[in-house]
Every structure is written in C-alpha cells, then in structure tokens.
Amino acid sequence: MAEYNPQAIEAKWQKRWADARVFETEADPSKPKYYVLEMLPYPSGTMHMGHMRNYTIGDVVARVKRMRGFNVLHPMGWDAFGLPAENAAIKNNTHPRTWTNNNIAEFQRVLRRFGFSFDWRREISTCEPEYYRWNQWFFLRMLERGLAYRKKSRVNWCPKCATVLANEQVVNGYCWRHEDTLVETREIEQWFLKTTAYSEQLLDDLKLLEGGWPERVITMQRNWIGKSTGAKVRFAVADAGAGESIEVFTTRIDTIYGASALILAPGHPLVKKLLAGSSEEAAASAKLQEMRQSSVKAEELETADKVGFFTGRYAVNPFNGAQIPVWVGNFVLMEYGTGAVMCVPAHDERDFEFATKYGLAIPVVVQPKDGAALNEKALKEAFTEYGTSVNSGACSGLATSEAMERMAAEAEAKGFGKRETIFRLKDWGVSRQRYWGTPIPVIYCAKDGMVAVPDADLPVILPANPKLTGMGESPLAATPEFVNVKCPKCGGDARRETDTMDTFVDSSWYFYRYCDPHNDKAPFDKGKVAYWFPIDQYIGGITHAILHLLYSRFWCKVMRDLGLVEHSEPISRLFTQGMVQKGGVAMSKSRGNVVGAEEMAEKYGADTGRLYTLFAAPPEKDLEWSEESIEGSWRFLNRVYRLVERHAETVRGVKSATESAAGNTGATAAPSAKETRLLRKAHQTLRRVTQDFETRWHFNSAIALIMELTNEMHALEPLSEGVRPEVQKEVLELLTLMLAPMTPHIAAEMWEMLGHEEGQWTAAWPAFDAELARETEVEIVVQVNGRVRGKLKVAAGMPEEQVLPLALAEPGAAAHLAGKRVVKTIFVADKLVNMVVS
C-alpha cells in the first residue's frame, strides 16, 4: 500500500490543472458569473499562514461555486508600489523594482504551491507602467472635473531628513530616524482628490451594503464620514475688533443663549489679528506660542488637558446682543467645522470642563422634560440632552427641537447664520514625496502654469535609476532627465511634478483591471466589467475597513460618473476574516512569530495547511496557531486516504449511483441495514456541509461532520460484508467531493483512485438525497420538569398520543413521577416530551 505523499500528489495535480487550464475563465453571458476576490497582497517579507488563511477561504468559495456551475473569476495580483520597497532598496543598496520583483516571484511560488485556483493569466502588478498609466489616466479625468486639486496643507516635516514624514514615521512627536529631533509641521503644496464631493453618497449608499457587509465595517465608515446637521452662526467682534466676525458651527443652535464665550482653535487665522493691540497681547502671544509648539505632541497625546487663554476681545451674540469673551482653546480643531465654537458650558461636557477650569459663566438654557429642574449654582455636569428651552428669549418654553427650528430660521432671515450639514470626512491627500509610486501626470510651465500631461503621452514612466537617499524632497526632483520636460502647450522649458501617488490609489480600482488586464486602449472594457461586476464576494482583513474600502467606493462612484461603470457600489459582499496569531499576537515578520507557508507545505503538504486553517476556528474569528493541533489535520487526511485506498480496488470497476442512470443505489434494490446506515450518514453529512458552505461558512463544523462520516465508515468496517461495491463507491465519492474545495489535491487523487479518468474538476457538487438522509427511528428525550430523566427510541413521526404512554412508562421518568400529578405536557415531535409535575 502506498502512503499518502502530499508532495507528489500536490505537484501532480497542480500540473494537471495548469495543463487543462481549469481555472482560466472568460466573460460568458450565457453562464451565471461569480467574482470572488481576496485582497491583493503587498509583496514583502515571507508568506505565512496568516496570508494562507485569507486565500484558502477564498479558494474554498471559488471551488464550491465552480462545482455549482458558476463561471468563476478568481484572480490574484500585487500591490507592488510603496515605501517599504524603497526603504529596503536603500538599505540593501538595490533597486525597489528588483526588491519588489524578487518578492513577487517568491510570493507567487508559495501561492502556486498551495494550489489556489487563480487564473494566473490575469495577474497584475501595480508597479508596472501597463497598470499605473491608468492611475494617471484616472487622475487626469479627475483633474478635468475638478476632483483633483492642489492646495497647501500641513504635513509632518523632519528638519534633519529634510523631508515629509508619514504619520506612522512620527514617534511621540520625534522623527523615527532622528530620535532627538522634534518633527515640525509645514505647509506645502499637495495634491488632493475630492472625496468630500461624494460624502453624502458614500454615506447614503452604505444602505446598499447592509446585509452584505459586516455591520461593524458599515458603522466604522459611517462614523468616519461623520455627518453632522446643524447651523453656522456669525458673531461680530466688538469694539476695537469691529469689522471682523467669527463664524462657529453648532449642532445645538437651541442652546445659543447659554453661550458664555467663543473659543477659537490655536491655528485659527483670526487669532493673530484679534491679539494685535488687545489688552492681553503679550501674555496671550506667549501662551499661543507654547500651545502651537506642543500641538504636534498634543495630537499624539489625546488625553491632554484642556488649556486656553483669553484674547482680550469680545464677541456679540447675534440673538441677544450679549458680549461674550473670545478665548483660544487647544481642544478646538481647526480641521473641523469652522475652527471656532461657541462655549455653552451648561449643555456640553467639554465646554463645562473648560468653563469650570477658567471660571466662565454657566447659564442654564435647557431644562429636562421631566425630573428635577437644573440649578445653575449646583450644576455638577453638563446636561446635554434635549428638553425645554428657558432663558432663551422668544423661544423660552418651547421644546428644544422647536427652538432649534425657530432659531435657525431667524438666523437665516436676519442673515447672520444658516443651516448647514458638515462632514468629518476630508479630501484624500494623495501626494507622496517618494520615488516608488505612480508619477502624478502634471507639468509646470513658467508661461502656461500647470498643464496636464496629454493622454497620448501616458504613461509618465518612473526614471530607471534615481538617487535614493531617503532624504530631501522627492527623489524624482533630483533626477534632471525626469524633471526637465517641454511644455505640452508652448513647447518651452517646463518642470514635471515630482510627487508620486499614494499607493491606495493603486488598490482603489485594481479589481476592475482583472476583468481585462492587458487592455492597452483603456483601463478596461466596459462590457467585460459589466459582466463580472459587482464583486460577489470580497475577502480580507478588518484593517482595511476604512481606508482601502472607502477609497474603492469613492473611485467606483467617480467611474460611474465618468460613464465607465453602471453600478454605484463595487463590492456586494465583504467578509473580514480573523487574524492568525501566535503567542496571542498577529503573525508578522517584525514580531518574529511567523509560521512560513512554504515550510508548512514541505512538512505536511498544502492540503494539511489548508485544512488546519479552516478547521481550527470559524473564519471570522482570530486563530491561535498550534503546532500540536495541526497533527490532527494531518492524521485525518492520512485516515481518509487509507480508507479510500482500502476500497479502491473493489469499487473501481462498478458504477456508483451518481454515475448510473438508475439514480440512487438505495432505490435500485433493498439496501441492507448497514447500507442504510452508511447512506443515511453520508447524505445527512452532505446536507449539512452544503448548508455550511452556502450560508454560514462554518468550515470548521463542516470538517467536523466529514470527520464523523469517516469515523462512521471506519466503525462499519469491514465494508465488504454487507455493503455492495456501488454503495461503497457512492459514499466514498461523496466524501472526496465534499473535501474537494478545501483539500483539492488529495481529493482529486482519491477521485482518480476511485476509478475516474476525468479529473475531479469536471465533477459537480453532489445533490443530497432527502429520502436517503431521513431517519426512520428517532431518540426522544423524556424530561420531568425540564430535566432529562430518560430516553425513548421510537419510529420517526410518531404522534403525541402514542409517545406519551411510552414516556410515562419510561423507567427513569417513572421514578420521578411516582406520587406526583402531571399538570402539563410539552411534546415536540421526534425530539422530546417534557412532563411538568406538581
């Protein structure tokens, strides 16, 4: 008997699949389609079992759908641009492209080794000009529509590196490479994509995703977009500051009579003007300086205390003419709203804290609808709920909701305010002062200003040999042959933009490119995308809940408005799988706790690796890797292999029910008791496994059921006694077909051992037979007062009046019924009898 040899079997079947082009697919409107996709990897480090879990889940789905007759698109590619490649290249004195391509080669080898059913002809790599030219093309379309624009913006800047740092490179306010150097913030010109143009749609369309996306992802996106409905109100500055006004945003205009100050963000443009010549100028300027210096750190230390100072100026409440002091406070954000707030201490927690600290007045203007009235002097915390307005001029006595309406209307009528909805979502800053990314296709000409690179000149190709130092501005700026260019308009000397695009641009639309990966006329053919989209199932980590998945949604809406696609949402269903951990933390190279996928394949084979990641936990949960437990999966595959091998000789020549025209074996001749038991177990297993695959994705339970089936077959050995070969064959076939999506190599091998000359990939998912699965005898639990006291074996479907006498007589139950009166009986057919006694 040959032993199970996964290495040989896996290599054999991977070659057969490739030779027969089993996973290659084309758009075909005559067939139902299914697009299943795992998030594309960033090729860096080693591929470990955390990666494999993601692709295994997707591969199971792809293979099941194929067996069920769908035309399945299941592609793979590389998120190949990015900072780590550039840093690694500098460190190892190589080229980012060399480093990246080496990693891709290794990643690809490991993925192939695991037998994932990808259509490799559709492979894309985002660092290739064939791909990134379309990033540039999209950028130009957005530029034409005002969706891409340039503006000055604040960035982290390390004076020693003389470059911009990503937020991740700022450690407690210091540069990651120069631990003694405080990071500064600088204003530089940066490119933005106008995600805010779609705020409302991005929010509204989340409704379309309900049911298909995890609720928490939807919630996270909703919070991120952060819609607030309220009003903007302008306060005039009194006396010396006359002529200036301060605009605030509030969601509670109904509390405006309770404002005891205005508070500006430290970075508010009016602060300097207000301080000039004010009584507080000297003291306040010093405090402002201090506040601004600590502002970088304050962003890191989010628990910072509220601090502020008085500007010496007053503003006039447009509703009642009250003069209230203007302060500067560190907790007011310049980036949100108008950068200024009205301080209503009695009805806002933050304002209460600030007012208490600095001795500002705390006037009460809302009273609870029920409960004790608030007393200004005894107020211990802010009352932030709705209620009844008081001390609010004409609105006193009204419900706050009503007051809100009236006050907003008054502000609009008198011209000092207006209703407004604002969003937390900001435009997407896409400029990166780095080499390894998509060049932004724009040229600056002294005469014509900013000029878009004409489509015909795309792609703007990255120079092959830049000087990479990790210092200074974009390496592209230090590459004269790249920078110096003729103006497309006037032909005069001009300069190229030297920033590259954020790599999230690459991943925002890559899944469209898979539909038509080699198109050199357009990013993709509309018809092909129309066939495959939307993605039926997307699978990836929760880490991308906001960035990638929000940018992708934005990109889709832009493409729709460009007329490229018909749909508004690219992804129908999203599945976020759990992390693979070791020692309680996610596997990662930097932590040094990875279990390499390749070593796993060498030791146990890919099928065991795949099976274990599916068996150890349900896919949405984190999975703690255990070297000991994996032995169980290995042993199981060996057990199944031996089982098939033992009976292969007997069954090879016969036709099973699935093959014979006569239908199921059970129907052709009266089955023996042993056959009945076997077929019943097999079809019950099939029913539940089918359900698990189709709806719940509880692969761990499905595997447990298949294990039970093999245990049952084992218990019925020798099968040669009392089980006809065609029945043996039917059950063994079901077994291998159910395993096929999860452990495709060993399943294919066993399928062949059972006498099939056609590869298993031609086999459909088996249909379960309800008749064969049906139990004829059931066990009924007999309870007394809800506690199990005995069990009965009865014919399935036996009615209550027949079961009850048996239950009363059941010895275990009878002992607990003695001398008591049954007051109530609950009967659940085929399940239980519960007798309630007094």
Add this chain to the structure above:
RNA sequence: GCCGGAGUGGCGGAAUGGCAGACGCAGAGGACUCAAAAUCCUCCGGUCGCAAGGCCGUGUAGGUUCGACUCCUAUCUCCGGCACCA
C-alpha cells in the same frame, strides 16, 4: 468616554429556545512490536457514591419560559475600532 465583538473542559472549538462539551488537540490505560514510531481500541467537565445514580456546571446577578450557552435587564472582564467632531 463612545461604538463594535467576545467570555463554554487542560487547549482550539460545537450546539441560533429542546440531551451542554460534537469534532480535534493534549492526557491516561490497553492492543500490535524485541523495542520505538505509526496504527487500532477504551476512558477523559467538577463533585458525592462500591455501584445504580444524584447534585453542580456555559464570566457574574436577576428575569422571561414547561425548558435558556441561546431571548431580556443589569454588571464584570478581555479584544478591536474611534476618540475633545462642537
């Protein structure tokens, strides 16, 4: 602080109102073997009991129900995300 998710044997987990602990790992005992590995068989939540069997048990405390891991209320712990958003 807010928003999610989760708490079940020594461990991973199963059970979507009806026998808690399926399946697997680890462990114990046995068979086979000169021996080991592999394989096969049996046991395996706690507790009382010679046994039959009883009692307790799904983070904690209540509630609904004939019956609750499952539904409701409160509470604790852990994990993840957001965090002065006016």
